[in-house]
Amino acid sequence: MTKELLMGNEAIACGLIEAGCQVATAYPGTPSTEILQAVIDRQDTAVEPLYIEWSVNEKVAFEVALAASYTGKRCAVVMKQVGLNVAADPFMRTAYIGVKGGMLTIVADDPGPHSSQNEQDTRLFCLQARVPVLDPVSPAEAKAMVSTAFELSEKYELNVVLRPTTRICHSRQNITPTSPLKLSRVADFQRDPTRWAATPAFLPQLHRKLNASLEQIAVEPALQPRLIAGDGSCARTALVASGIAYSNLVDLIDDLGLNSKVDLYQVLMPYPLSPIFIRSLHENYDRVLILEETYPVIELQLAHPGAVGKQGGAVPREGELTPDIMHQVVAGFLGLTAPEETPGERRGQRPSLCPGCPHRAAFYSIKQCFPKGIFPSDIGCYTLGMNLGAVNTVHCMGACISQGAGFYHAYQQDGDVPTIVVTIGDSTFFHAGIPALINAVIQQARIIIVILDNATTAMTGGQPVPHMGVAAGGEPTKAVAIEPLVRASGVEFLEVCDPYDKHAFETLLVQADAYTRSPEGGVAVLISRHGCVMDRKVLKSQESFLVTINDKCIGCRKCVDAFECPALLMDNDGNMALVNQDRCIGCGTCLPVCPVDAIIKEKKS
Amino acid sequence: MKQQIIVSGIGGQGVLFLTRVIAQAAVNRGMPVLTAETHGMAQRGGTVLSTVKVGDFASPLIRSGQADVGLLLWEANLQVHASLLKNSGVLLINSDTAEEGERIDASAIARDLGNAVLSNLVLLGLAVRRQALFCSAEECEAAIRQLAPAKFVEQNLAAFHKGLGSGNPDSLADS
Ligand code: SF4
Numbered sequence: 001m002t003k004e005l006l007m008g009n010e011a012i013a014c015g016l017i018e019a020g021c022q023v024a025t026a027y028p029g030t031p032s033t034e035i036l037q038a039v040i041d042r043q044d045t046a047v048e049p050l051y052i053e054w055s056v057n058e059k060v061a062f063e064v065a066l067a068a069s070y071t072g073k074r075c076a077v078v079m080k081q082v083g084l085n086v087a088a089d090p091f092m093r094t095a096y097i098g099v100k101g102g103m104l105t106i107v108a109d110d111p112g113p114h115s116s117q118n119e120q121d122t123r124l125f126c127l128q129a130r131v132p133v134l135d136p137v138s139p140a141e142a143k144a145m146v147s148t149a150f151e152l153s154e155k156y157e158l159n160v161v162l163r164p165t166t167r168i169c170h171s172r173q174n175i176t177p178t179s180p181l182k183l184s185r186v187a188d189f190q191r192d193p194t195r196w197a198a199t200p201a202f203l204p205q206l207h208r209k210l211n212a213s214l215e216q217i218a219v220e221p222a223l224q225p226r227l228i229a230g231d232g233s234c235a236r237t238a239l240v241a242s243g244i245a246y247s248n249l250v251d252l253i254d255d256l257g258l259n260s261k262v263d264l265y266q267v268l269m270p271y272p273l274s275p276i277f278i279r280s281l282h283e284n285y286d287r288v289l290i291l292e293e294t295y296p297v298i299e300l301q302l303a304h305p306g307a308v309g310k311q312g313g314a315v316p317r318e319g320e321l322t323p324d325i326m327h328q329v330v331a332g333f334l335g336l337t338a339p340e341e342t343p344g345e346r347r348g349q350r351p352s353l354c355p356g357c358p359h360r361a362a363f364y365s366i367k368q369c370f371p372k373g374i375f376p377s378d379i380g381c382y383t384l385g386m387n388l389g390a391v392n393t394v395h396c397m398g399a400c401i402s403q404g405a406g407f408y409h410a411y412q413q414d415g416d417v418p419t420i421v422v423t424i425g426d427s428t429f430f431h432a433g434i435p436a437l438i439n440a441v442i443q444q445a446r447i448i449i450v451i452l453d454n455a456t457t458a459m460t461g462g463q464p465v466p467h468m469g470v471a472a473g474g475e476p477t478k479a480v481a482i483e484p485l486v487r488a489s490g491v492e493f494l495e496v497c498d499p500y501d502k503h504a505f506e507t508l509l510v511q512a513d514a515y516t517r518s519p520e521g522g523v524a525v526l527i528s529r530h531g532c533v534m535d536r537k538v539l540k541s542q543e544s545f546l547v548t549i550n551d552k553c554i555g556c557r558k559c560v561d562a563f564e565c566p567a568l569l570m571d572n573d574g575n576m577a578l579v580n581q582d583r584c585i586g587c588g589t590c591l592p593v594c595p596v597d598a599i600i601k602e603k604k605s
Numbered sequence: 606m607k608q609q610i611i612v613s614g615i616g617g618q619g620v621l622f623l624t625r626v627i628a629q630a631a632v633n634r635g636m637p638v639l640t641a642e643t644h645g646m647a648q649r650g651g652t653v654l655s656t657v658k659v660g661d662f663a664s665p666l667i668r669s670g671q672a673d674v675g676l677l678l679w680e681a682n683l684q685v686h687a688s689l690l691k692n693s694g695v696l697l698i699n700s701d702t703a704e705e706g707e708r709i710d711a712s713a714i715a716r717d718l719g720n721a722v723l724s725n726l727v728l729l730g731l732a733v734r735r736q737a738l739f740c741s742a743e744e745c746e747a748a749i750r751q752l753a754p755a756k757f758v759e760q761n762l763a764a765f766h767k768g769l770g771s772g773n774p775d776s777l778a779d780s
């Protein structure tokens with residue numbers, strides 16, 4: 001077959017299909033999302049039945065895949081690093097209980113972080129959970145490791161983790177696809193309550209077996225660290241790296257003309273780290289530089305007296321190990337001339353909600369109605385409501401509702417409660433918002449919850465949400481609507497409104513506030529409903545005006561700063577606002593923002 | 606043959622597509638290629654950077670002062686990304702003002718063609734015209750045909766050809 005230019009995530013998807021994976025589940029999250037998306041796009045290449053689902057959250061995704069593995073089939077579950085926190089409960093127990101058909105948990109880490117609420121290291125999670133983890137250095141290796149991981153998983157009947165990072169997931173490389181394996185397995189669940197339903201009585205024995213397996217896995221020949229030996233000119237000195245840091249190191253060594261001068265090790269499996277490797281490093285080297293993202297996982301297990309790494313602070317403990325940072329670290333370690341001061345962080349222009357985004361209209365109204373309000377929000381595009389001053393907290397999936405309740409109870413003790421407006425996206429609501437809503441209702445919190453319903457998981461590129469009635473791959477399925485869920489949770493104030501209708505939306509916000517303060521009041525829910533404008537169908541179905549700014553404009557900047565539509569900017573002298581017609585979608589939501597009615601709309605000819 | 610290229614812009618400008626076209630040209634030639642891209646939150650109008658490394662490399666990332674070519678779709682990114690370029694690196698910028706580097710008002714040209722996002726291919730055309738890239742005009746055309754959605758192929762090629770044939774007046778003369 002010919003080479004294809006594949007993104008790391010597509011390469012992993014290819015690997016899954018080629019390895020005969022029959023059940024693939026995921027919850028979307030950057031940088032992991034394109035893995036399941038590519039499985040969907042490539043499902044025609046599978047030679048056996050392949051079941052795919054976008055699950056409602058990572059815990060559910062994990063459990064669906066797990067049971068499929070009990071039947072003897074190969075399965076995979078995909079998530080981002082913080083998704084593993086959500087799936088932690090089943091993940092931890094699976095280490096003891098094990099699996100039957102190969103089970104692969106693909107967890108994409110985000111050192112930096114680029115698009116996450118932290119930069120936790122899944123390899124350290126695996127050390128705690130006692131789960132083997134593979135750390136690929138390139139998209140091609142990530143693909144190859146899929147089948148390695150399935151074989152390992154089946155040999156030891158254990159769940160195995162593949163941990164790519166953002167730089168693997170979102171890199172492209174030319175890769176040769178191969179033909180998929182035909183495993184011809186039929187579902188065959190062998191009942192064994194002492195294992196699949198193991199009570200505490202059986203767990204010490206299962207734990208013992210796990211420990212014995214880990215000892216064997218650590219010395220698996222195919223998973224031993226790989227050495228590119230130096231010529232001895234840097235005696236008793238070694239460089240040890242894993243993941244993308246290893247690839248950066250290889251290029252750096254080449255640039256510096258140090259090829260085959262110093263011993264260079266690639267660690268394929270950071271946990272369990274090979275005891276043979278540990279012994280050899282202790283015996284044969286006095287100084288060892290360890291480069292890994294993000295936490296010192298290899299370093300901790302190596303416990304080498306001459307180790308130079310994150311624990312001593314020679315290698316930065318936070319952020320990515322970029323080629324520039326690695327240059328400094330390696331130069332310091334090998335006593336080379338240090339590179340010039342590396343430029344600071346390359347952040348550049350901050351992102352903002354898209355032109356015409358319905359969330360912007362909703363946030364603007366919220367801020368207008370309650371200038372002194374407290375605004376807990378959540379994970380998604382709408383985090384960018386921060387730019388409008390309408391997002392005060394962002395924590396983890398679904399936290400905003402519970403945080404809103406927490407704020408209420410703390411203020412309520414003192415008598416004077418500010419208006420608390422929680423904003424949560426539709427996908428996040430289904431993921432983890434429902435238990436928090438029920439809790440807020442029964443604990444009698446008096447808060448407004450605005451569910452930002454744009455009928456998609458916009459942040460990650462538009463995966464279906466339960467109330468759309470669409471399954472992975474676009475097939476129709478049952479829709480689970482938001483309104484009955486909210487009502488069944490005991491909410492008595494429930495309204496739905498398009499935030500493009502500023503007057504109606506603000507009227508409802510004021511009513512909701514009054515309700516929360518009335519004697520019989522409680523949680524008020526307002527569903528802000530307007531499709532995501534990234535969705536072409538939405539864009540086509542809504543009216544688009546020619547929006548311009550006339551010379552009534554007094555240059556107050558309100559539309560640019562407070563409303564911050566990226567299609568609005570000040571002219572070169574800063575005297576007047578302008579509409580960038582390349583970016584404006586003609587939604588007209590900016591019109592009411594202008595205090596002097598200088599923004600006007602006309603029908604497009 | 607080794608070449609390190611950066612493509613810089615803001616979310617929504619077609620940085621990813623331009624990156625893929627360049628990488629595809631390398632694939633078609635049978636050369637090893639690695640790219641790194643920005644996805645996620647920054648794609649909502651924030652600064653995005655792609656890197657492309659053609660030839661024998663292990664990592665897709667580029668160290669400061671190592672890039673041979675810089676394609677900047679957003680002039681303001683000069684501050685954040687220019688330091689990636691070698692002293693001898695070639696810098697091509699989409700801009701309507703005349704300052705450092707080779708500039709072209711790619712957005713205006715693209716707007717004339719009906720869509721400002723086509724500025725990405727206008728800039729690619731200029732880069733090829735300046736012989737800044739490892740690949741030829743024909744190779745870029747082939748990659749564009751492969752990657753663009755069928756109904757946009759002609760429009761994309763038109764944008765590429767505009768860049769290929771424009772630039773400063775003396776280059777227009779010999780096109
Ligand atoms: S009409 Fe106004 S709010 Fe809508 S996209 Fe254009 S400038 Fe932005």
Ligand code: SF4
Pocket residue numbers: 549552553554555556557558559560576577593594595596597598599
């Ligand atoms: S258009 Fe209106 S809101 Fe915008 S700067 Fe001018 S006067 Fe202010």
